[in-house]
Amino acid sequence: MNKKIQAYNSLEMWFHKHLIHLMAFLIISGLPILSKSFNFIAYGVGIPINWFTGNGQTDHILASGISFLRVIHLSSGFLLTIVIIPFIFSMLKKINTLSIWPDKWGVQASVDGLIEMKKNYIDLEHAEFGKMNIGQKASAWVMAICTAALMISGYSLLFRELFSAETASLIRAIHAISFIVLAVVLIIHIYFATHPANKAAYKAMFKTGEMDEEYVKEHHSLWYKKLHKL
């Protein structure tokens, strides 16, 4: 048996799993309110609802769908809050050792990081990565910030009577814009997560939480060195 390294603990795996499906619910239920281009989602929900309730008026389908999706959106948002609380605490506990912090600071370090990424994904050569490469670190930050913005603005919109209409509409814009940024990053995140090259990490996140030491030594050399204080 190969020696294993713990990549993710069970809490992190549990959180990530729920984060995925709650995000999915939030996105699907939020899109038709963001843009009429996604009305098909609301129709998809609204048609069966109206069939069940016997509402024969076609102009009510969209409203039925969206009001159902709103319930989903609000309850998913609430569940996400519940799920995110233990995660935040556990992260805060080891805030100093989190791999989202840059290994080195400065412009040169960033350029070096990007060069390493190019080596890995463009040249398919051996690259010197920590547990996370610079792209992962950056996207982690963007995702965390956008999620925080979405949650804060989302909750604020629930209590919009406390703000002026102008402010409420600003909060609403923040909610939309942070979602749009998040969505773009998520596409890239999902791509790399499901990329064949990252099978080991995928397996670690969703199944075992562990990676082969050998694999780590080869693909995340800096992390390996850190772990073994080399």
Added chain:
Amino acid sequence: MSIQIKCYDTTPCIRCFACMINCSVEERLRLQRENAIGMEKSVQHTLAHLNHLSPKRTEIGIYPEARQVTAFHHCNHCENSPCEEICPTGAISTRKGGEVVINEDICIGCKSCGDACPFDVPKYSTSNEKAYKCHGCYDRVENGMKQSCVEACPTQAMFSGPTDEVLNEANRRAALYTSTTGNKYVVYGAEKINNFVGELRWITIVPASDLAAYQLDTAPNRTAIQWRDYAKVGGGALAATAIIGTTAHLIYWLDKRKKKIAEGEIHE
């Protein structure tokens, strides 16, 4: 039916509020007509969503050069109604007479319209969990009656009708007041205000110097809503780029990997 517009003239208005009372009475009549609640019961309850007009009073100047100004808060029935644009369920529509209306059956109370409106008009009622605002008495107008506020005005400070007719009268009055007072009077909303709202179907005769006092916004806008629109377009483009980019990379990566395996640089 052609577009019907309403005009409010600040000069003969005696601030008697008959318009506002009549509006809330007509709303109660509609409740009774819908078999929801009879007049004798509805008059015993204050229901915010049955009042679509309200006075906003401020004072300008310092004694004795001071005066009170009663701004008239109401839906302007914009040509490019931003509330209609943003409404996700299609509950807001423009009737054939130009009245921008909320269909309460379809409204889900998401408050989007309130965010989009630069005049801060649609409000949310906690008693029926819907948005409400002036609907221009479209039901009366489509049956040949005047709007209930217009009908109530004892001094014809409010009048309505087909666009040309109303504009002619409004411009005539503004010119008369300009000549009798020596102060320039304008008809607010008669011409397109900006792209966000377009023309207004509720116009106001007012001295140009008092536009701000009467809270008549010459550049009505909700910048946040515009950012949101830009972000939607930009976000769509970015998302498309991301999808195309990642797909391209996958193809490239698989191809390159195949080559590398063939060259023996890496192993399966």
Added chain:
Amino acid sequence: MGTTSRRKFLKGSVSTIAGVTLGGKTVSQAKTVTNADFGIEKKVPLLCRMCAQKCPAIATVRNGRLVRMEANMDTPYGGLCGRGRAAMGTLYDPDRIKTPLIRIGKRGEGKFRQASWDEALNMVSDKMKSLAAKGDQKSLAYLPRFSSAPLMDAEFFKLYGTPNKVGYGDTCFANGLTVGLTSIIGGKLDSGIPSVGTGTLSPDYENAKYGVLLQRNPGGGLVCHAWGNMFGRGKRNGMQLTVVDPRKPSEAGESDTEWLSIRPGTDAAFLLGLMNEIFKNKYYDINYLEKYTNVDMLINTTTGLPVITQNIEKEHKGKKVTITDYLVSTKDGNKFKSANQKSNLFGKYEVEVDGQTITCKTALQLMIDSCKKFSPEWAEKQSTVNAKNIRECAKKLHDAKPACFIERGYRSERYASSMREKILITQINVLMGSLGQKGGVFYNRSVKTGSFIKDIPHIQDKSVSKWYIKNDVSRAFMSSKYYRRTWIETILSEKPYKQRMAVFYGQNIIGGSSGSEKIVTALNKLETIVCISPFWNETTMYADIILPDCTFMERDEALNTKYKTPIPTIGVNRKAVEPLYESKDGYWIINQLAKRVLDPQLYEKHFDAYNKEGMMAIWKKQYAGLHGMSAKEQKTLPPLESILEGQIWTGEQKYGIKTKGTPTGKIELYSMFLAQQYITLKNRGYDRLEQSSPLPVFVKPFWIEKKEKLSNSEFIPITGFHPLGSFTGQQTKNNLLLSTINQENNTDAAFINTQKGLSLGLKSGDIIEVFNIDKPNLIIKTKVILSQTVHPDALFSYYGMGAGYYNSVAKKLHNTDDMGINPNHISNFTFNPLTAGQPGQDFIISIRKSV
């Protein structure tokens, strides 16, 4: 099919819940509505009684409910204000008086028990009969205001035998205003006192180019039919206004409406400054004065009377009338006016009378000379209105004349100087030549209907008022009809005789007249108090028996011709819905009392027709007896049935000068009545003689007599009408439709000048305590609002909106606050000199922050 029925069920259940909780679903805003949705409606003609003015209205009744009130547009001045449009809020007010009530607690406490109509009516009639048995009918006073039985109520009390029908005009529109107007323009004499109807003159807002608004705010005291309507037309026609008021009224206009802030009660000073400027610059219309007025009359400068007069007979509309002919100066020497020679309007002359040489001036010269001391600068000192603005105002009047006016004012009984202000207003309107002219101030026209109950036996006893006019020199100009506060004096002094019983018909004497504390003491002296009213008010709290009559929406009424319109008008109020609860219409109540009280033969004679034919008996007699219209107008009268179906008959407007009624048959810019009374009063030893001067004089209000300068926490309470509050009755007090908008306008608050408020450490929204400095124990609590649009000496409140000191009635009303000002409650029980009107706001109050 299945789906439809399920949907219907859902809708139905939601509607049921909505009916109970008002939550859930309400009207769909965007459902297509067809004509049928408007069509199944009953339309009923009404005369709106949400205030006192009876504007013609049309009620819409749907499914037995009153759902809409609109203006009856079958008149050139059709209009209905917000109060009328909210009438259903009053009709369906759950706090209405629902059954006859009999008092069980102390008076004022508000404890009553329900009673049957029989019991209550018997109680009233037993008391009336016991007074009659002693021959003491005069000890009952009938005090009507909102009577629901016109043409029967006052007549019944006359048949009963009391001379005391006590009007409320002395606390409102009469006395000072009527004497002030009539002493100049002439009119009917009542007990020797000039008294034109208060609706006689209207400013011609519609055609005026420029007007000075003071003592009234046509927007706030909104009478759509026709004043509000005409005011709006004037504004649309470009009428320019100067508002002279201690508070800037938004109702008069917000943009381009000049406001001159004036110290409360000093209108006379402003008007004198204006008159001085008019004389100085010869702004007056000399041709008008020469043609229509007595300015050429030679006046003995010592006595103030015309030097020589003679009575001559003149032809007037086919009748012979006696008028006073007077001496004038012509180029051929002194002649009588009747000689029709061109007379001198100015100058000083010597006249030989019985061998003596008497110095005389023309009336105009005398007025010019005596007005010299009242320069705009002098006026500024008194009134705080800038002299420059007074000059500009005079110039604007000159530029616009004759299409200009000085507002004649309304609810004018406010200060000791009230009558003098009216005299000055009328004189300036005459000087500008605007009286009777298009765009100026014109005479309203009206017709009269026939009466229903005729041949009422003569009553031997004299009314209380006539005794006072004769015996009390300080009330020499008092009205014999309007004397409710003097009647209070009678209860207290028992002069000329004792008062035992009062019947208030829709009249609220405690809330509506100043000096409420004295009024309450007096009412407590009465043996029996009966109130007929659908609504609770301060006075009903003191009633022994309350009879609830129904509101105007629930009854048929006699034809009405009493309108403040330029044109004669006939309209009628019809029943829109059946009386709610156990309320009854006024004719039923009066008829029941008459049946019980009157001698059976007398009753039979006067009420038989009504018992057989009902309202039709009254309408037919009224219509048959119509008079006061021209022959041409007579031809346009429709059948009675059309009027009863809601047609409003209107006649024609006529401009022109009426010179009937004054002693000289002229408009008396120099009033003969005042000049003669001046001598009479002097001989009787009266000490406020300047009140009766025919010349321009300055009369101070009581408060300035008492204190020339107020201390920082002192104010004069001023009031103004609110367009959504009835200034006269209780109809609007508990109406939720109105209070929703009223709350946004702080109608129950007191408004004081911002700078002064800040100096007192106050901010808007604070609760303050208000009290009369002479009665510090009567404290009213109110919210205060700081405003830049109030004079520093004034504390403004909307009239009749606040609960005041006697606020226990607020407990009976769910939509009424128990705070807010009513100046009447804490004012002094004093009387205006000569007219015995009420100096309703002529006292000093002090305020302090409530802790």
